Amino acid sequence: MAYDGIVACAPVTVSYRRFSINSAHWWIGRALHDLTRAAGIKPSDIDGLILSSFTLAPDTAVGVTQHLGLTPRWLDHAPFGGACGIVALRRAARAVQCGDAQFVACVAGDTNHVDSFRKTLTTFSRFAQDAVYPYGSGGANACFALITKNYMNLYGARREDFGKLCVDQRDNALAIPFAMMKKPLTLDEYMNARPISDPLHLFDCVMPCAGAEAILVCREDVARSLHVPFVRLLATIERHNAFPDDPIQYRGGWAMDVDELWQMAGVTPSDVDLLETYDDYPVIVTMQFEDLGFCHKGEGPEFIRSHDFTVDGSFPHNTSGGQLSTGQAGAAGGYLGLTEATRQLTGKPIGHAVKDAKIAAVSGFGMINYDRGLSSGAAVLARAS
Amino acid sequence: MTRPLEPPKRKNPLKKTKQPLYPQSIRSRTAQGLTAAAALGRFELQKCLDCDAVIYPPRDVCPKCLSARVPFVPVRNGGQVLAETTIRTSTDPYFRERTPWRTGLTKLDVGPVVLSHLHGDVREGARVRLDLRLDKGGAPVMIALPDQETQHMADDPQLREMTCDPKFRRALITDGRGAVGQAMAQAFSEAGASIVFVGVADPWKPFPGQDALSKISCVEIVPLDVTDSESVTEQAEQIGGRVDIIVNTAEHVRPGGIMQRHGLTVAREEMDIRYFGLLRLAQAFGPGMRARGADGTNSAAAFVNLLSVHALMNWPQYGGYSAAEAAALSAAQCLRAELRPGGVKVLNVFFGPLETEWFQTVPPPKVAPAALARAVVQALQRGQEELFVGDIAQDIRARLAVNPKALERELG
Numbered sequence: 001m002a003y004d005g006i007v008a009c010a011p012v013t014v015s016y017r018r019f020s021i022n023s024a025h026w027w028i029g030r031a032l033h034d035l036t037r038a039a040g041i042k043p044s045d046i047d048g049l050i051l052s053s054f055t056l057a058p059d060t061a062v063g064v065t066q067h068l069g070l071t072p073r074w075l076d077h078a079p080f081g082g083a084c085g086i087v088a089l090r091r092a093a094r095a096v097q098c099g100d101a102q103f104v105a106c107v108a109g110d111t112n113h114v115d116s117f118r119k120t121l122t123t124f125s126r127f128a129q130d131a132v133y134p135y136g137s138g139g140a141n142a143c144f145a146l147i148t149k150n151y152m153n154l155y156g157a158r159r160e161d162f163g164k165l166c167v168d169q170r171d172n173a174l175a176i177p178f179a180m181m182k183k184p185l186t187l188d189e190y191m192n193a194r195p196i197s198d199p200l201h202l203f204d205c206v207m208p209c210a211g212a213e214a215i216l217v218c219r220e221d222v223a224r225s226l227h228v229p230f231v232r233l234l235a236t237i238e239r240h241n242a243f244p245d246d247p248i249q250y251r252g253g254w255a256m257d258v259d260e261l262w263q264m265a266g267v268t269p270s271d272v273d274l275l276e277t278y279d280d281y282p283v284i285v286t287m288q289f290e291d292l293g294f295c296h297k298g299e300g301p302e303f304i305r306s307h308d309f310t311v312d313g314s315f316p317h318n319t320s321g322g323q324l325s326t327g328q329a330g331a332a333g334g335y336l337g338l339t340e341a342t343r344q345l346t347g348k349p350i351g352h353a354v355k356d357a358k359i360a361a362v363s364g365f366g367m368i369n370y371d372r373g374l375s376s377g378a379a380v381l382a383r384a385s
Numbered sequence: 386m387t388r389p390l391e392p393p394k395r396k397n398p399l400k401k402t403k404q405p406l407y408p409q410s411i412r413s414r415t416a417q418g419l420t421a422a423a424a425l426g427r428f429e430l431q432k433c434l435d436c437d438a439v440i441y442p443p444r445d446v447c448p449k450c451l452s453a454r455v456p457f458v459p460v461r462n463g464g465q466v467l468a469e470t471t472i473r474t475s476t477d478p479y480f481r482e483r484t485p486w487r488t489g490l491t492k493l494d495v496g497p498v499v500l501s502h503l504h505g506d507v508r509e510g511a512r513v514r515l516d517l518r519l520d521k522g523g524a525p526v527m528i529a530l531p532d533q534e535t536q537h538m539a540d541d542p543q544l545r546e547m548t549c550d551p552k553f554r555r556a557l558i559t560d561g562r563g564a565v566g567q568a569m570a571q572a573f574s575e576a577g578a579s580i581v582f583v584g585v586a587d588p589w590k591p592f593p594g595q596d597a598l599s600k601i602s603c604v605e606i607v608p609l610d611v612t613d614s615e616s617v618t619e620q621a622e623q624i625g626g627r628v629d630i631i632v633n634t635a636e637h638v639r640p641g642g643i644m645q646r647h648g649l650t651v652a653r654e655e656m657d658i659r660y661f662g663l664l665r666l667a668q669a670f671g672p673g674m675r676a677r678g679a680d681g682t683n684s685a686a687a688f689v690n691l692l693s694v695h696a697l698m699n700w701p702q703y704g705g706y707s708a709a710e711a712a713a714l715s716a717a718q719c720l721r722a723e724l725r726p727g728g729v730k731v732l733n734v735f736f737g738p739l740e741t742e743w744f745q746t747v748p749p750p751k752v753a754p755a756a757l758a759r760a761v762v763q764a765l766q767r768g769q770e771e772l773f774v775g776d777i778a779q780d781i782r783a784r785l786a787v788n789p790k791a792l793e794r795e796l797g
Binding site for chain 1: 408410441448468474477479490499502524
């Protein structure tokens with residue numbers, strides 16, 4: 001069923017910080033504060049809330065309503081890591097479309113205390129506790145090192161290919177004030193960076209940080225009455241634990257649902273003006289190029305070699321720098337592409353604008369439970385004509 | 386190719402002893418099924434009784450058919466390494482001081498894909514056998530070993546973190562007067578221990594086998610009487626800092642239950658030697674061992690208790706003896722928890738009647754002291770926590786698992 005008249009607006013980013021002494025509640029509170037300002041609504045107008053955070057314990061979304069003084073009639077919790085932005089958008093859109101809520105605030109925020117990252121790793125999942133963390137405690141780096149190595153063996157990807165993605169994204173990030181990485185990156189620097197977990201080196205890995213992101217979902221007529229710029233939602237997909245029999249992950253859930261995505265959106269990959277992928281590691285970006293239909297399976301490396309991924313390039317990609325440059329603000333990383341694509345399509349980018357951007361695709365990926373990412377999702381957004 | 390271990394250099398007493406660390410040892414209750422298998426040196430995974438799927442990581446429900454009947458059973462451990470990585474940065478203090486550390490994903494022939502430690506002789510794409518071991522924290526972990534034995538295989542640094550190999554370690558055999566202690570000294574010497582201290586109470590009293598014992602290479606006889614707190618403490622002061630493995634061979638086998646005996650004299654002796662003897666050794670040597678669990682090639686590694694399998698179920702014919710063994714077993718479980726933070730394992734070895742004078746009237750099968758000693762060394766080389774030696778011990782264990790009440794009736 002099409003998302004008739006459902007829009008996203010008021011993208012918010014609370015400037016990232018490497019470490020924060022504040023709580024996740026504080027970060028989520030700032031994001032919602034900025035969201036109400038951007039949309040021109042009062043906190044009491046928020047009658048729908050969907051929330052993602054890794055560092056909210058012992059609270060859940062319910063506790064947060066009282067903490068923040070909100071009284072929503074529709075509430076959801078989206079613990080999907082890097083897929084949380086897409087899933088939240090998808091849930092919120094149907095809630096608004098069906099009249100369960102008028103304004104659904106979609107928000108993700110995490111703090112990063114000095115020891116948060118290690119603590120998050122040790123207790124991430126039961127499988128992580130039983131079958132991953134005791135094996136060198138390399139965290140997601142070690143898991144993606146194996147996935148990367150396998151992908152390189154299978155399809156002949158080289159470190160230089162992944163490096164090109166990182167270098168181009170860094171170029172995009174230089175215009176983004178909240179990005180953790182502020183210096184240009186050269187391919188030499190990428191290649192010579194210190195090894196983390198072979199074949200991954202320093203610039204293949206995101207820097208954990210604190211931050212929050214939010215976006216508002218409502219009806220188009222409501223957005224118009226508020227005079228807020230908005231984007232139309234054309235299509236979304238979502239999948240969890242796809243292809244469980246693949247011995248190692250070489251494709252994500254997108255590959256199961258990609259036909260439905262483009263069919264529902266009524267556009268094709270060649271119509272897309274900018275793509276925001278979930279870039280926890282470059283190998284996953286490469287899989288998204290393939291699985292979302294921008295090239296065939298196994299052609300990812302060649303696709304990378306034949307394109308320029310900067311804002312002015314032949315294939316504008318992760319136009320705010322992606323998490324590899326801005327840092328990974330916990331669950332907020334799952335919103336980075338969504339807020340950026342919304343800004344680009346409404347003509348209000350923080351950094352450089354993609355020329356004449358009409359259609360954007362955004363994808364998410366998350367939750368390394370054992371040996372692979374389990375959740376995937378994607379959305380196609382269109383500029384309001 | 387594994388580089389053979391170098392004999393450890395003499396320790397510089399001015400240098401700080403590295404404090405023991407261990408990998409995260411928290412596991413789900415279901416994953417403790419792996420602990421049970423690893424403790425016995427077995428390879429077991431869950432298998433669905435309804436659809437035969439082999440399951441890993443441990444689950445409470447079969448991911449193929451949603452059955453909840455998923456017990457741990459022995460399965461074939463062959464597989465192929467799909468991808469490997471060398472971890473160079475780790476958030477965990479234990480691994481941080483041991484990087485680079487190799488891990489990989491292995492596709493088992495029986496189905497699941499397993500993330501495991503990699504032996505140094507294992508390469509990406511190679512055929513391997515996965516083994517379940519207990520790591521420094523006593524938690525179960527998988528390690529991929531070469532399909533075929535390789536040279537100096539046991540010396541691999543990652544593997545050696547999971548074993549208590551006597552090679553280049555210093556052992557204390559607490560009682561060398563008996564056949565078991567002497568066989569143990571021989572086995573440790575053959576396994577490459579650098580010193581085998583052998584305790585003898587009242588060394589001026591001659592005993593059978595004395596000459597042969599003193600001729601075993603690396604054996605050093607020391608005065609030690611486990612019934613004398615002063616003797617134990619004194620010996621710990623002398624050699625405590627150099628004891629990496631203790632094997633408590635002090636035994637006291639006397640027939641009889643409760644009512645055949647008059648008074649408590651024999652029972653007191655039994656408890657004094659077996660229960661209090663263990664406590665004396667543990668109090669005198671334990672703290673030092675726990676502090677030296679990460680002290681290089683010859684770090685403290687294991688405390689071995691030799692126990693009658695009747696510690697698990699009383700044998701009324703040797704009822705008093707069984708009770709003292711049960712007390713020693715219970716203390717050993719406590720000791721295991723206390724030594725675990727130091728990365729020191731407690732190996733409990735269960736056996737039936739031994740081929741010794743005090744079991745003279747008991748019919749075979751009986752366990753020869755030399756066989757017991759060889760089994761102990763092998764279990765240490767594998768890093769096991771439990772060992773059942775001989776047919777009687779295996780039989781009792783199996784019957785206990787099926788129906789403890791039947792076993793109790795049948796023994797009495």
